[in-house]
Amino acid sequence: MDPSRKRAIRLTVALTAAVLLASALVYVSFTAGNKEFTASQLLARGKPGQTYELAGTVLNGSVQRDGTTLMFRIRDPKLPLSVPVRYNGIVPDPFAPGRAVMVAVEKGSAGTAYIGQGNSLTTKCPSKYQAAAAS
């Protein structure tokens, strides 16, 4: 076979494989991903019985424990709002007030806390580039 034709075939095969990989990647990203909701979005659009991925910062002074249940509030990044969360499951070591977290929650009935799904709580890496709490 003519070498230039060989090269053209190889290039076509390689590009096709790359396009297929990229397409699969885009598809999986959108289907495997979870839409993040802030506290304000959850308050505005959340429906009882549905599960949402709630992202925000743990409100200072809101962390309490009742046995193995962790209770805290997640505040909205922009608005002066927060939502209460009750969570049972693995709590990552970096979890702390003021730290950004993400947790899958189920919206309960009006006025009740959002129920954190077991072992879904994740936190930011401990920040090396922010000062520890002032003395």
Add this chain to the structure above:
Amino acid sequence: MALIGRALLIMALGTAGFGIGASIHGARTGRREWVDAGRRSVYALAALATIAFAVLEDAFWRNDFSFNVVANHSSTTTPAFYKLAAAWSSQEGSLLLWVFLLSLWSSLILFLVRKRAWEITPYATAVLLGFAAFFTSLAAFWANPFTTSANPPAEGAGLDPLLLHPTMMIHPPMLYSGYTLLTIPFAFAVGALITGRLGAEWISLTRRFALAAWLFLGIGILLGALWSYTELGWGGYWAWDPVENAALMPWLLITAFIHSIMIQEKRGMLKVWNVSLVLGAGTLSILGTFLVRSGILDSIHAFGASTLGVPFVILLAVMVMGSIGLIVWRREQLRSDARLESLLSREAVFLFQNLVLVGMVFVIFWVTFFPLISEALTGTKVSVGPPAFQPFIVPLALILVLLSGIGPIIAWRRVTVANLRRNFALPVTAGLVTLFVLLFWPGGPSSRPFALIMFALAGFVLTSVVQELWRGVAARRAMTHDPVPLALVQLIRRNRRRYGGYTVHAGLAVLLVGVAASSSFQHSDDVILSPGQKAHVDGYTIRYVRPVETVSSQKIGFGAVLDVTKGGKHVTTVTTVRNFYPSQNPADGLIGKFFDTSNADSEVGLDQNLRRNIWTVINAQPTPLAPLINKGNSVFAAYAPQVMTKAAKLPPGQAQSAMNGLWAERDLAVTEIARRFVTHPWPTEFLLIVAPLVSWIWLGALIMGVGGLIALWPVPSFARRRERVASPARPTAPPPVPVREPV
């Protein structure tokens, strides 16, 4: 001292600026003295950066809290080792570390090549000084480590307890060494593209630095994984966190580069690949530095929002645009000297390897930045975790392992049946035997196809490595009649690059076996236990024997002794502790500050051997002690001011004595309260994990590191031989005056 530090930064910036101008002027005019001046600017920059770093370390050592960075990241009670390492736990200190390491490595390469590559080196010097100027200006004007406070606090804030771990302190210098070393082949590639000297010269000059970058980055990544496994209390070692991905991406690209350059050296092929890979790796190293400090992702996994985003974006844009522009400009000179003759050849295997590694980088890059991409495209931020990586990374990793076994034993240019029979029969047989044995092994991995394939491929790779070693030893013994161990040592000494590489491949196979086994066959349980109660995980019985508590000025620990048995036989006893570090928040109270749950870390109870790991962590919380803690806070809130008021009226010696008495009573109260965890234990949460072959990950990484060191070690002069390249570019003697290549 802070003033000296600030002055040093300004001087360093001026030196870098002068050096850039001198190097470019020398390159364009052919005047050697300006080129030398540029090189000496790098030496001067290294000296200034070293002194500046020493000034900063001195401030940490002396607990000089007038330095803001010392006050915010260290304390009088921080252990000495962590005190010195705390310098780079801050944004400011880490930028200075970047400049320090970059200037050191730059000085080394320029010293080593001072009599060679007259055309390329000045441009490379300018690029290196450009990076140095960028980071120095960030340190000087945006995040200055020498800013001071007029009213320094009496005590510093201390280090985040999670960072009080040896691996976490060595991890940043390793990573930064990797990142800064990547700028060296980057700079020389730019110099080669500008001057048009695109043979193997720039590669031969910088190959070892690329390999050193690979080694240091790899060590940094390994230390991060170790820290995650032993410190973070979740039982894993890799979470596809953006911070982790930021280091992995350039490591993968430089892995591709150090393989791909062999093809250019031997056959003059893959020139575009090689410049692209090294420019990409250098750009990704800056991207990695940018990711962890700019807050650009602003997602759950990024940290450290700062104002440095804009300068980094500008630098990255310049690097990307510049790299693409230079490659397009020199595309004619980058044409291969030879053509790919067969897809069944070593050249093709290396090409496939490049494609696989670049594919992995693309996947990691896309998924890491997907929250931003989705927000830009749809207005909604979508977070993705490991489920998005694994469908792509796992198959690509399997292909990579396969190629790592094929590459060393396949023929150049075109395989023949004889070559296939001679080189592949044994490794393929070993892989197939491994596959079939494990397929029918009772309780084996037949239910986990990817793990099964990985084990079979590991058998193939390890056999191919052993086969090559055996043949080399046999050939050597035929000549020298040395005993086997001596022949092996001499073989490796005289072929360090080759056998160092084979060792790395073997280590990779071992490491990925560990990953496949531990992730596919892990068993875990999250339980609540009281003393005496048991849990069962993967056939092991884990009994909570007794609680333990420790009290010191630095922390309070609530832990548990756990006894592990299997089939009634004692296996091991482990102890896991949750430590609480004193809070600096006055609102927590004089007693409550010692039970601050937001300032805590875990000591994992770990028993590991080559077969399996038993990993335990306690999630003890002081919640039941809240009534006693609150009572203690109230008592001391009333008592302490009385003592302080009285002490204020006493002579200094007596006042100190009175205060010491107060703190002694406080410490006694804290100790008594903490003791309740032992005398009146409450049900406590444990995470228990049994996972096979986790140690193979660390062992495989160690083997890879040894292989890297072997490949990196200089060849003894008596064994040195000139590499034959198909596209020689190095002149046999330097021209008397460097001549600028015509555009």
